[in-house]
């Protein structure tokens with residue numbers, strides 16, 4: 443049994459804490475947040491603000507084959523993780539849909555050229571799959587893609603990890619076996635954007651996202667709109683809640699959602715689903731995605747130290763695969779069903 447100190451109780455930190463404590467290690471986690479619950483004030487873990495799209499095919503358009511391959515590995519791991527958690531976590535793999543308005547068909551085809559396995563749908567097929575959508579949309583199905591409920595997953599990972607949680611604690615420096623003044627057998631750096639330094643050229647990429655309430659909305663699976671200017675997605679969180687996201691702005695501004703982003707996101711979503719006219723806006727949220735210059739993740743292992751960062755816009759898609767690589771490489775644990 444090893445003593446392990448983890449800096450950061452976001453997605454990466456909680457996955458490590460859960461897997462390592464389950465393997466019998468003594469785990470302590472440090473995070474500046476006042477507690478484990480989300481606050482939606484733009485300051486907490488990016489993981490709470492995420493939509494939870496699990497889209498290896500669509501993300502390959504910008505991330506390439508490496509991101510897609512890690513994504514498929516994670517898609518095999520998520521059901522095993524969720525099956526071992528005591529609290530319920532919504533996880534679905536009913537495919538996702540790419541949509542385009544007729545006038546944007548050219549732009550959509552250029553994007554589709556970079557996406558593997560998209561299956562064109564007829565108008566009748568689309569109406570059968572998603573009856574609540576505006577007629578006349580062009581549509582493609584992305585088989586195997588899915589969705590996770592980030593807040594439920596963060597809550598369940600915290601509840602399932604037998605760790606000492608030190609809230610309100612900033613870890614300024616990390617060395618092998620050391621988090622600040624605290625000594626462990628292993629130190630894990632899972633600070634997301636909080637690890638920004640001259641050694642790790644991280645930057646925050648602002649994302650704005652909107653929660654809507656609409657009882658009986660009828661949407662079954664995540665949608666992405668292929669649009670020349672906005673890449674918006676609309677997804678069902680539960681039977682009465684929808685999520686519209688997300689802006690992607692080169693800024694570390696954590697201030698509230700701008701009028702322009704809100705208008706653009708909601709207008710694009712409404713153009714897909716007319717019934718959204720009656721939806722109620724329940725939350726406007728903002729957070730920063732931790733990104734490296736090449737937009738690829740950075741995983742590092744040396745004796746006594748693991749680091750994982752730069753998960754950018756694909757953290758929920760990539761984290762299980764990358765955490766698993768580091769766990770197996772260090773011989774400390776595994777995320778797989780035991």
Ligand SMILES: Cc1cc2nc3c(=O)[nH]c(=O)nc-3n(C[C@H](O)[C@H](O)[C@H](O)COP(=O)(O)OP(=O)(O)OC[C@H]3O[C@@H](n4cnc5c(N)ncnc54)[C@H](O)[C@@H]3O)c2cc1C
Nearest residue numbers: 450452454488489493494495613634636649756757758759
């Ligand atoms: C609007 C939005 C939508 C998104 N949608 C998706 C999506 O649909 N699918 C997807 O796969 N990904 C999505 N993401 C990306 C995903 O949320 C991130 O990639 C992921 O949260 C990164 O995980 P992380 O653990 O590295 O960082 P975080 O989740 O940000 O966690 C970092 C933690 O470290 C803590 N910390 C910071 N500094 C310190 C310090 N000095 N000491 C100790 N702790 C510290 C923070 O308080 C925080 O709790 C989205 C992100 C945003 C913002």
